[in-house]
Amino acid sequence: MRALPDNIVLTTLVLCCHVLAAEPSADRPPNVLLVMADDLGAKELGCYGHSRHRTPNLDRLAAGGVRFETCWATPLCSPSRVEIMTGRYGFHTGWYNFIGRVAAPTYLGAEIYTFGDLLKSRGYATGLAGKWQLNYIQQQPRMILDSGFDAYCVWAWEQLPADAKFEGTPRQRYWHPAVIQDGKHLPTTPEQYGPDVYSGWVIDFMRKNKDRPFFAYYPACLTHSPWDPTPAPEHPGQKTEGGFQANLEYLDHVMGRLIQALDDLGLRKNTIVLFTGDNGTGKSGKGTVTELGVRVPLIANCPGRVKSGVVSRELVDFSDFFPTLAEWTGATIPKDLPIDGQSFACILRGGEKPGRDWIFSYLG
Numbered sequence: 001m002r003a004l005p006d007n008i009v010l011t012t013l014v015l016c017c018h019v020l021a022a023e024p025s026a027d028r029p030p031n032v033l034l035v036m037a038d039d040l041g042a043k044e045l046g047c048y049g050h051s052r053h054r055t056p057n058l059d060r061l062a063a064g065g066v067r068f069e070t071c072w073a074t075p076l077c078s079p080s081r082v083e084i085m086t087g088r089y090g091f092h093t094g095w096y097n098f099i100g101r102v103a104a105p106t107y108l109g110a111e112i113y114t115f116g117d118l119l120k121s122r123g124y125a126t127g128l129a130g131k132w133q134l135n136y137i138q139q140q141p142r143m144i145l146d147s148g149f150d151a152y153c154v155w156a157w158e159q160l161p162a163d164a165k166f167e168g169t170p171r172q173r174y175w176h177p178a179v180i181q182d183g184k185h186l187p188t189t190p191e192q193y194g195p196d197v198y199s200g201w202v203i204d205f206m207r208k209n210k211d212r213p214f215f216a217y218y219p220a221c222l223t224h225s226p227w228d229p230t231p232a233p234e235h236p237g238q239k240t241e242g243g244f245q246a247n248l249e250y251l252d253h254v255m256g257r258l259i260q261a262l263d264d265l266g267l268r269k270n271t272i273v274l275f276t277g278d279n280g281t282g283k284s285g286k287g288t289v290t291e292l293g294v295r296v297p298l299i300a301n302c303p304g305r306v307k308s309g310v311v312s313r314e315l316v317d318f319s320d321f322f323p324t325l326a327e328w329t330g331a332t333i334p335k336d337l338p339i340d341g342q343s344f345a346c347i348l349r350g351g352e353k354p355g356r357d358w359i360f361s362y363l364g
Contacts, residue, residue, distance in 0.1 A: 029122060029329045030305065031271040032215045033206070033258065034321075036084065037251055038077065038131055038224040040277035041285050042295045044248055054249050057256035058275060061301040066310040066348050071298035072317040072359045073279050075287050078104055079362070080278040080318055081134060081219065085114040085147075087322025087333075087341040089360060096364030099134060103364025107135030108147060113337055115322050116148020116215070122331040125214040127205040128152045129198040131173070131221050141183035153181040153201035155194060155221055161185050173221045174228045193231055195222050199254045203261040210265050213329070218258075222251040225282050244281075268303060272328060274321070275299040287363075294361040300348055307350030314355040320344050 042048055046055045047062035073080040074090075082088075082095040090096040093112060096103035116126045128144060132154045135143045141161070144152045156170040156178035164185035170178040177194035179186040181201075188197065202218050229242040230250040240246040255275065262268040277296035279285075285292030298316060300306055319341030326333050327345040340360075346353045 028270075029124075029213050030302065031206070031213055031267060032119070032124075032274070032325060032329065033202075033262070033271055034215075034217050034274045035255065035258070035276075036081075036217075036219045037275070037277040037297070038219070038221055039279060039282040039286055040223050040248070040251075040297065041280040041292060042071070042277070042297050043292075044223075044281060045297055047299070048297065053245055055252040057252045057259065058297075058299060061255070061259070061273065061275065062299045064303065064308050065299065065301035065306050066312055068298040068316050068344075069311060069313045070315050070359070071276065071296055072294045072315075072361045073277065073296045074318070074361050075279050075285075075289055075293040075363045077131075077278045078134060079364075082108065082112070083318040084276075084278075084321050085116070086112060087115075087319050087339040089319060089340045090362055090364070092338055092340065096362060101364065107140060107143060110143070110146035112147070113334065114148045115325050116217070118148070118322065118326060118331045118333065119215040119329060120148050120150075122329050123213060124329070125205075125209040125212055126150050126217070127202070127209075127214070128217045128219070129154060129201040129205070130219045131155050131157075131224075132219070133157050141180075145182075149217070151182055151205065153179060153186065153198060155198075156180050156185075173224070174226070174230075195220065195250065195254055196231070199257060202258065206261060206267065207265060210267060215325075219278070220251060220254070222254070223247045223282075269305070270302075272300065272302045272305065276318075289361070289363050306348040310347075310350065312347050314344065314347055315359045316344055316356070317341070317359040317361065319360075324348075 044050055044053055045058055047059040076098045078099045079090055079095045082093050094105055100106050120126050126149045128149045155173045160166055160170045160178055172178050174194045176190040177188050202216050205216055227242050227244050227247045229239040230246050232238040232240050233253045262271050276298050280293040323341045323343040324345050327343045
């Protein structure tokens with residue numbers, strides 16, 4: 001499992017830091033920005049060796065931090081999302097498959113303890129934007145709030161509130177997106193692009209909470225199909241021709257905006273940025289119980305806190321994020337909560353520790 005096939009390149013989450021940096025003070029732990037791309041396998045990013053995809057912002061994050069060669073999610077989004085949020089495998093949560101299918105619940109129960117709950121217990125402001133897709137929000141508008149988040153702005157997926165006045169289908173995630181914000185329909189226009197709405201909300205959330213520790217969780221809609229035309233960053237007012245590459249490169253553009261916002265707010269050196277993907281690339285691994293289906297990027301970056309320029313071959317899977325966030329933020333995991341993951345915070349700091357002998361993935 002440690003040897004990587006030549007035709008598979010992993011995308012890693014990079015965390016940037018200088019060795020002499022001081023640890024966060026007890027009264028102000030570091031902020032966390034966790035971005036999870038939709039349907040993005042490790043092989044797609046330039047920093048993992050792709051020769052055509054232009055991902056300069058993610059490549060810079062990787063070069064300035066820690067990039068893991070082997071990070072495993074699950075082959076489909078719902079079990080991956082629950083695993084990363086809880087630090088627990090499907091046999092502890094019941095989530096083996098896509099929501100509503102065999103071996104998967106129809107919604108994420110409020111009794112499930114998430115990393116939102118964990119960081120709230122440490123005094124963090126918690127916000128979520130992008131793709132939730134763990135329940136029908138119209139039927140359970142408090143579900144995200146009950147899962148540990150103070151506020152949210154998400155794609156409606158299937159259902160909008162009954163009183164929403166919306167011309168189109170709630171399945172529109174990109175142009176003229178169907179959006180629910182804190183239980184209410186957020187009107188949009190045909191000229192609005194979903195990833196700009198969601199990432200803009202994240203930037204606003206970070207700005208509003210810049211004077212306290214915050215946890216911004218951004219499970220992005222990109223790069224899931226349909227691979228519609230995207231805005232053309234170099235030609236304002238115009239669109240690209242679309243396709244997977246254009247969608248990936250716009251995701252990279254969004255990452256650049258998020259990092260620039262942290263710089264503008266003066267928060268860059270006190271914010272741990274994590275980037276990953278929920279499963280393999282659509283039509284190129286997703287849904288298959290193979291390494292192509294489960295190996296995803298993992299890049300982490302935080303100037304002054306995490307070792308720079310590290311490429312780690314230690315094994316990591318999605319259950320490891322929860323205990324890593326606990327260690328980095330000083331949050332206490334409830335004693336009666338069984339956690340399957342192991343913290344990789346030591347590796348991010350440039351230290352050495354015995355690695356995992358195995359990592360695990362599954363599909364109902």
